[in-house]
Amino acid sequence: MTDQAFEAHDHDACISGGVASVEQICADRGLQFTRTRQRVLEILLSEHKAMGAYEILDILRADGLGSQPPVAYRALEFLTKHGFAHRIERLNAFIACSHLEDPHAPVFLICRSCDRVVEAESDPSKGEIGRAAKQAGFVIERAVREAEGLCPGCSKPA
Amino acid sequence: MTDQAFEAHDHDACISGGVASVEQICADRGLQFTRTRQRVLEILLSEHKAMGAYEILDILRADGLGSQPPVAYRALEFLTKHGFAHRIERLNAFIACSHLEDPHAPVFLICRSCDRVVEAESDPSKGEIGRAAKQAGFVIERAVREAEGLCPGCSKPA
């Protein structure tokens, strides 16, 4: 259910695999995976933490790919709209998706100590939010579920 | 489990009752329920929707209670820290608590049409977030659970 970002793993594969998968999906769906969009995805994939739009923009600027906020926000909008990245509301920041396979309803675990973020999956229509909504006659269109705390590594005594 | 904000109710009682309850709790706990803090709570209670800090600040300014951002943010920090109000991450905005009774883990239902927000309750250690966290060995300190969609009134055909 969760991926392994809190544990050791082949991180280069995260990046190359992620980019290749998205490239393929875009080709299948007739989406334009432009240079800027690809670069933003790479930037997001380069860390298992959420990055602010301006932090991303700084890197784009260094790469000569655009230096004004709308450049970053447009690429992020594309990526989030198509499920290749997610916005972390709690942090006003973005992270690459780690469950590209299917339409999904992510749950995020945010470590306040090392800043790493893990994406887990589960159906929001079940569970507490769904129950609360049903009781109130509320139709859910989007659910934000983000937990903040300590990851296994950071909660261990030093 | 949910309160009645999506339905008709005696709204004056929401305000006066809310202020009185918080006043009592502050007295019990030795907290200073100052004029600005009380006014901000009243402002939040005056609507069942989330309000931005600057919207609140505009009202404070009109009341002669302070006109600079920190005035509003400090009052909001007090109210949220002690559980008298909550921050809605999805909206970068704040709402009065409607479950003052006990320590709690709120779930919010946000109507994108009429902007009303309802606070429901449930234990985050159970359910999907808790399950995901347990599986990852993650220690939850705070959980954000916000659903966006349509309330009963707004989802009915016109």
Place this chain on the structure above:
DNA sequence: TCTTGCTACGATATATCGTAACGACTATGC
């Protein structure tokens, strides 16, 4: 009385996050 510590308040300045609007370029389908 004087000092100390604490909490709250006021004000300035700045950091951070996000979008509206416009004109130019480019990919794609006809």
Place this chain on the structure above:
DNA sequence: GCATAGTCGTTACGATATATCGTAGCAAGA
């Protein structure tokens, strides 16, 4: 080719949030 959708680059601005410094009031204790 040509029309049109989509994309890009830039300017300007709006919205949200915090850092920092200084002050006022109050209570405890020397």
